[in-house]
Amino acid sequence: MTTAPVEKLMGRLAIPSIISMLITALYNMADSFFVGQLNNTSATGAVGVVFSLMAIIQACGFFFGQGSGNAISRLLGQEKTDEAERLAAIGFFSALILGAVIAALGLIFLTPLARLLGSTDTILPYAEEYLRYVLLGAPFMVSSLVLNNLLRFQGNAFYGMLGIGTGAVLNVALDPIFIFAFDMGVGGAAAATALSQLISACILLYCCSRGDNLRIRPRLFRPRFADYALITKGGLPTLFRQGLASASTISLNYMAGIFGGDAAIAAMSVASRVTNIVFSTVIGFGQGFQPVCGFNYGAGLYGRVKRAFRFCVNVSTLILLVGAAVGFIFAPQLIALFGKDEAMIADGTLTLRLHCLGLPFLGWVTSGNMMMQTIGKTAKASFLSMARQGLFFVPLVLGLPYLILWLTDAVEPLVGIQMAQPLADVISFVVSVPMTVGVLRSFKENT
Numbered sequence: 001m002t003t004a005p006v007e008k009l010m011g012r013l014a015i016p017s018i019i020s021m022l023i024t025a026l027y028n029m030a031d032s033f034f035v036g037q038l039n040n041t042s043a044t045g046a047v048g049v050v051f052s053l054m055a056i057i058q059a060c061g062f063f064f065g066q067g068s069g070n071a072i073s074r075l076l077g078q079e080k081t082d083e084a085e086r087l088a089a090i091g092f093f094s095a096l097i098l099g100a101v102i103a104a105l106g107l108i109f110l111t112p113l114a115r116l117l118g119s120t121d122t123i124l125p126y127a128e129e130y131l132r133y134v135l136l137g138a139p140f141m142v143s144s145l146v147l148n149n150l151l152r153f154q155g156n157a158f159y160g161m162l163g164i165g166t167g168a169v170l171n172v173a174l175d176p177i178f179i180f181a182f183d184m185g186v187g188g189a190a191a192a193t194a195l196s197q198l199i200s201a202c203i204l205l206y207c208c209s210r211g212d213n214l215r216i217r218p219r220l221f222r223p224r225f226a227d228y229a230l231i232t233k234g235g236l237p238t239l240f241r242q243g244l245a246s247a248s249t250i251s252l253n254y255m256a257g258i259f260g261g262d263a264a265i266a267a268m269s270v271a272s273r274v275t276n277i278v279f280s281t282v283i284g285f286g287q288g289f290q291p292v293c294g295f296n297y298g299a300g301l302y303g304r305v306k307r308a309f310r311f312c313v314n315v316s317t318l319i320l321l322v323g324a325a326v327g328f329i330f331a332p333q334l335i336a337l338f339g340k341d342e343a344m345i346a347d348g349t350l351t352l353r354l355h356c357l358g359l360p361f362l363g364w365v366t367s368g369n370m371m372m373q374t375i376g377k378t379a380k381a382s383f384l385s386m387a388r389q390g391l392f393f394v395p396l397v398l399g400l401p402y403l404i405l406w407l408t409d410a411v412e413p414l415v416g417i418q419m420a421q422p423l424a425d426v427i428s429f430v431v432s433v434p435m436t437v438g439v440l441r442s443f444k445e446n447t
Contacts, residue, residue, distance in 0.1 A: 006296075010311060013287075013291060016152075017160070018288070019164075020148055020164045021284035023167070025273070025277050030189075031047050031190070032044065032269065034176055036270075039340060041339060043185070044266040046123050046127040048253065048266060048269020049123055050114075050117060050131050050190075051249060051272075053134065054134060055242055055246035058142075059238070059243045060239075061143070063235035064094055065149025067091065067233070068092075068146070069091070069152065071087055073154075073295055074297070076154065076298075077294065077298030078298055085214045085215060087231075088208075088214045089218070090221060090223045090228075091146055093221040094228075095146045103138040103139060106135040107136075111128060113131065117250055117253065118250050120262060129186050129190075130187060132190070134193065137193060137194025137197045137198065140194070140197040144167070148160035150208070151208065153294065156212075157288070159208075160204065162207060166200060167196040170199060171192050171196035174191075178191050178192045233378045234373065236382050237385040240386045241385035241386075241388075244385070244386055244389040244394075245389045247389070252272075258401075260417075263341055267343075268348075270339070272355075274334050275327065275352065275355045275359065279359070282319055285312065286366050289312040289371075290370055292308045293309070293370070294374045297374065305375070313364050313367045316363035316364075317360060318363075321359075324360055325356075332349045354422050358425030361428070365425075367436075369381055369385060372384070387428045388424055393424035396423055397420035400419060401416040403416065
């Protein structure tokens with residue numbers, strides 16, 4: 001971690017992380033695809049509506065996984081293995097308990113929750129059906145994300161890829177069986193996801209007992225306030241980023257329902273899934289950067305941290321440029337994979353093309369955010385995490401449609417909703433550049 005060329009090291013760590021992130025994105029993408037074959041726009045919309053809750057569940061997993069993982073990478077860099085193992089147990093069991101609480105409360109308040117997430121009257125019954133199984137799988141979804149992150153921050157991302165990958169393959173295989181063969185409809189897609197998450201968590205837990213990985217030992221689960229403070233410091237930016245992704249999705253669903261109905265909700269959902277595939281690749285590459293950043297920052301090798309950051313920005317931006325070009329050119333064909341409704345395809349095509357315009361700016365934003373989170377710059381990392389999906393996107397998606405209504409009758413208000421994400425991406429880039437440069441200049445060049 002502290003001697004190998006950073007480019008080669010990041011490449012080795014990033015490949016399994018990229019695969020893991022793509023697989024995580026494909027979980028919901030698979031559900032959207034197979035539900036889309038039912039040719040029911042409301043059912044497709046239900047998957048998009050419930051995705052905001054899945055983002056919250058994932059936020060909890062990433063909070064404990066990255067929060068404990070960031071600290072663990074620094075502890076391992078300082079050769080404090082016993083303390084790292086204790087923190088791993090606290091992160092895992094805390095997440096498992098929280099997942100169970102989310103499941104219990106969600107099942108008790110199922111209908112109000114579905115409404116809160118943005119269900120219309122026609123989407124509601126499908127959302128409830130899908131939501132029920134997602135909640136049952138919540139503890140396993142949270143714990144599998146924690147285990148994946150713990151393995152990754154130890155430099156053993158291959159094991160994480162193995163567990164997450166197996167679950168994804170099962171999900172793709174089980175979706176058509178549960179939806180069509182068992183005639184479970186949209187609920188079958190969620191049931192397949194929940195079962196796949198359970199199996200994935202079991203595999204990841206087994207992987208933690210192999211080789212030189214930190215063991216997850218129940219007897220070490222003796223949390224203290226200082227432990228949660230440390231986890232919060234490392235995980236808060238991710239919690240903000242993922243949690244606000246949920247808030248932005250809820251806002252998007254509400255506004256799309258007002259100005260475009262079920263077809264618009266389905267279109268926004270599908271377009272977001274497609275761009276999320278490209279963005280997940282960048283997140284995965286950034287996750288290959290984080291352990292390198294954490295180990296070398298903990299060891300005081302700041303020159304290697306800078307070099308790794310520059311490499312992360314360059315590769316991420318290249319990935320986003322290629323993905324944006326493909327998405328822009330083939331937008332109609334990509335949207336049509338998830339349903340045949342003409343209104344959904346038209347709305348989704350414009351949404352996807354507009355989103356592609358903002359994608360290339362996220363290479364710098366994501367790399368800077370991950371660096372600051374890993375080295376413990378919590379306030380700055382949290383601000384950047386909140387900026388894109390919260391501070392900028394939510395006001396834009398809530399305000400632009402009404403601004404268009406006030407200014408002109410020549411443009412549909414729905415266009416304002418479709419423009420919100422790329423505008424938020426550009427503004428986030430403008431804000432993040434001086435913040436990240438300031439942090440980089442503060443490092444001492446000792447290597």
